[in-house]
Every structure is written in C-alpha cells, then in structure tokens.
Amino acid sequence: MSENGHDHPHPGTGRTATPSTLRVRAMEKLLVEKGVLTEAEIQDRISYMDSRSPANGAKLVAKAWTDEAFKNRLLEDTKSATFELGMDASGPVEFIVVENTPEVHNLIVCTLCSCYPRAILGRPPDWYKSFEYRSRAVKEPRAVMREFGYEPPENVEVRVHDSTADIRYMVLPMRPEGTRGMGEEGLAELVSRDSLVGVSVPEAPSHFNA
Amino acid sequence: MGREVSFSDGETVRVLDLDKSGHVRAPRYVRGKTGTVSHLLGKFKNPEDLAYGKYDGPEKELYRVAFRQSDLWQGYEGNLDDTLVIDIYEHWLEGA
Numbered sequence: 001m002s003e004n005g006h007d008h009p010h011p012g013t014g015r016t017a018t019p020s021t022l023r024v025r026a027m028e029k030l031l032v033e034k035g036v037l038t039e040a041e042i043q044d045r046i047s048y049m050d051s052r053s054p055a056n057g058a059k060l061v062a063k064a065w066t067d068e069a070f071k072n073r074l075l076e077d078t079k080s081a082t083f084e085l086g087m088d089a090s091g092p093v094e095f096i097v098v099e100n101t102p103e104v105h106n107l108i109v110c111t112l113c114s115c116y117p118r119a120i121l122g123r124p125p126d127w128y129k130s131f132e133y134r135s136r137a138v139k140e141p142r143a144v145m146r147e148f149g150y151e152p153p154e155n156v157e158v159r160v161h162d163s164t165a166d167i168r169y170m171v172l173p174m175r176p177e178g179t180r181g182m183g184e185e186g187l188a189e190l191v192s193r194d195s196l197v198g199v200s201v202p203e204a205p206s207h208f209n210a
Numbered sequence: 211m212g213r214e215v216s217f218s219d220g221e222t223v224r225v226l227d228l229d230k231s232g233h234v235r236a237p238r239y240v241r242g243k244t245g246t247v248s249h250l251l252g253k254f255k256n257p258e259d260l261a262y263g264k265y266d267g268p269e270k271e272l273y274r275v276a277f278r279q280s281d282l283w284q285g286y287e288g289n290l291d292d293t294l295v296i297d298i299y300e301h302w303l304e305g306a
Contacts, residue, residue, distance in 0.1 A: 094251070111237050111239075112235060112237060138239065138282075138294060139239075139282075139283050139286075140286075140287065141288070141292070142287065142288045142292075143287070154289060155289065156289070157289060157291040157292055157293060158279075158288060158289065158292045158293075159292070159293045159294070159295060160279075160292075160293070160294045160295070161294075161295050161296075162237070162294060162295070162296040162297075163297065164235045164236070164237065164296055164297050164298070165235050165251075165254065165257065165272055165297035165298075165299065166251070166254045166257075166272060166297070167251060167272075167297055
C-alpha cells in the first residue's frame with residue numbers, strides 16, 4: 001500500500017506515473033469536472049476496496065471447515081453467510097462458492113476481463129488480470145496450476161469456472177490433512193488468496209513452513 | 211431478439227455463433243460448442259444493453275453451461291472428465 005492509501009502515486013511523490021495512471025487520473029478529473037462523480041465518491045470507493053481482503057475469504061473457509069451447518073449456508077447462500085461473519089458483500093453481483101472435493105478441483109478465471117469476488121476479497125492480483133492467465137487457465141488449467149506449484153491428481157476432475165457474467169466465484173478448498181485440533185484462526189492462516197482462486201491448495205503447517 | 215427460450219437443468223444446449231461484436235459476454239471459444247445446462251441462475255439485465263447505456267432492455271435468463279474440455283480444445287491435455295463451466299445468457303443458446 002502506498003502512502004496516500006491507495007494504489008496510484010500522486011504528483012509530487014517523486015514516482016514516475018505510467019501512461020495508464022496518467023490516463024486514469026485524467027478520466028477521474030473529467031468525471032469530477034462534468035459532475036458524474038465527486039471526489040468524495042471516489043475516495044469512498046477506494047476505502048471500500050481497501051477494507052476488503054483475502055483474509056475475509058480465509059475466515060469464511062476456516063469457519064466452513066469447522067462448522068458443517070455454516071458450510072452448507074456458505075454454499076447455498078454466500079451473501080447471507082458473509083453477513084454472519086460481519087462482512088458486507090451487498091451489491092448487485094451474486095456469489096457462488098464452489099467446493100473442492102476428493103473428486104473435483106475448481107479453478108476460477110474471467111477470460112473477458114477481471115471479474116473477481118471483490119466485495120469479499122478486494123482487488124484481484126495482477127496475474128489474475130493478465131492476458132496470459134486469462135487465456136491459459138481455460139485451455140491448459142493443469143499446466144497453469146503446475147506453474148503455481150500445485151498438481152491435482154490425474155484422476156481428479158479439474159473444473160474451470162469462467163465468470164463471464166453477473167456471478168462471482170470463490171473456491172472452498174479442502175481442509176488439509178494433519179490439521180485436526182487446529183482452531184479457526186490458525187486454520188484461516190493456511191488459506192491463501194491463491195487457494196481461493198484455485199491455483200493452489202492450503203497445506204498443513206509443517207509443510208507450510210517447510 | 212424476441213425469441214422465447216428456456217432450458218432446464220441437464221438439458222443439452224449449443225452456444226450460437228452470433229455475428230455480434232462489441233461488449234458481448236459469450237467468448238469465442240465456446241461459440242458453436244455443445245454443453246449441458248448445470249444451473250439456472252435467474253434473470254439479469256443484459257450487459258450487452260447496459261454497456262451502451264440502454265437500461266430499460268428486457269432481462270435475460272442466465273445459465274451455467276458445462277462443457278467437456280476435450281470438446282472445447284483440440285489435443286486438450288488432462289483428464290477426459292475435466293470440465294469448464296461458463297455463464298451464458300439465453301439469447302446465445304439453442305437446444306441441441
């Protein structure tokens with residue numbers, strides 16, 4: 001996070017503005033000048049995004065691992081389940097959580113742009129928005145996961161979800177072996193952003209720190 | 211497009227190859243391909259209208275459609291059971 005609290009440097013911070021930051025800044029300025037948006041609305045939106053992070057997803061997953069009834073609610077009505085944990089995922093888009101099982105491994109991509117469960121997880125990582133990930137995740141998901149260090153067993157079905165429309169997807173990974181007795185907080189620490197997209201899976205702490 | 215279409219869970223559908231450019235949500239790699247409806251998502255405003263400032267257009271049924279990866283990509287490497295699921299609006303689908 002930069003010192004001004006969001007992702008782009010401001011003039012006078014001594015950083016070089018890229019062409020895209022300059023373009024965004026010019027558009028921002030125009031939208032404000034034309035009265036389409038106010039500076040306050042832009043700041044609100046930035047704060048909204050900054051208040052969301054993969055830690056929300058990790059909390060949901062850890063709760064689902066330890067509470068079967070919550071897991072079912074998370075799978076059936078994701079939005080309500082997030083409210084139960086004090087998160088606010090309200091908004092026009094719907095959410096679907098897809099569950100990894102011994103038979104199926106899920107992977108999320110948006111080939112057309114960068115649709116991502118932002119209201120829960122915040123901004124997507126840069127690689128998620130890259131042309132390379134978007135084009136390869138649908139066509140050669142196993143090779144992509146291998147590059148992230150995860151290889152699903154050959155007999156497991158890899159199911160890719162291309163979120164092209166009004167639904168945002170998040171993966172519920174499987175609870176790793178060797179985590180019996182761990183509490184929700186400890187479990188949540190095992191859940192990375194990558195595992196919520198499906199390019200990797202959580203591992204038990206001994207491997208985690210290896 | 212005034213065509214009434216509705217599909218149910220498990221129905222076989224084909225994605226139309228509409229000659230439509232601009233802001234469309236049916237990527238080329240599924241056009242002309244046959245898959246199975248796996249989930250009915252409900253009605254949504256059509257992004258192809260919204261993107262051009264048309265907010266009063268009709269809502270469209272949105273479906274999750276599952277494809278076998280080996281039906282989408284020649285020489286797909288992986289399990290024959292590997293699948294891809296994608297959200298497609300009704301006007302891009304026909305019964306197959």
